[in-house]
Amino acid sequence: MAKEISSNDLCNVLETMLESGLKALRSAKGLDGRLEANRKAAGKRSNMLLVSDILREAGExxxxxxxxxxxxxxHGVKLRRESIVSAMTKKVLDGHTFRRTGRNEFALLDQEEDD
Structure with a gap:
């Protein structure tokens, strides 16, 4: 005689299947390795260093x-806007690293100002 499956058991089976399917899909798309490698590389550097690099590279x-x-x-890293603006504003107010050039516009402190 067949044993009745509880709704909790069924949910657990479905969850496992969906997790496996998502993992396989990401692997097939090549997202797991590439983004994870970028995250690990970026993870060795602070968010402010990443932002500084971007501004230095832009030159403006x-x-x-x-x-x-x-x-x-x-870098494959999604930074939280509010956190980054807050951290950059603190550095602006302390006179370190960044300067504000407009509304939510920043430059490196050591970059030339265009007057």
Missing amino acids: PLHINEILDRVQKR
Whole structure:
């Protein structure tokens, strides 16, 4: 005689199947290795260093949205906008690393100002 399966057991089986399917899909798309490698490499550096690198490479002031887009494209890391703006603003107020050039626009402190 067949044993009745509880709804909890069924949910556990479905969850396991979906997790396996998602893992296989990410693997097939090549996302697991590439993004994970970028995250690990970026993880060795602070968020402020990543932002500094982006601004140094740009050589000009950038809006926070552009900074975040470039960090994500280059390092595969999605930074939280509010946290980064807060951290950068603290550095601006302390006179370290960054200067504000406009509304939510930043440059490196050591980059030339265009007057």
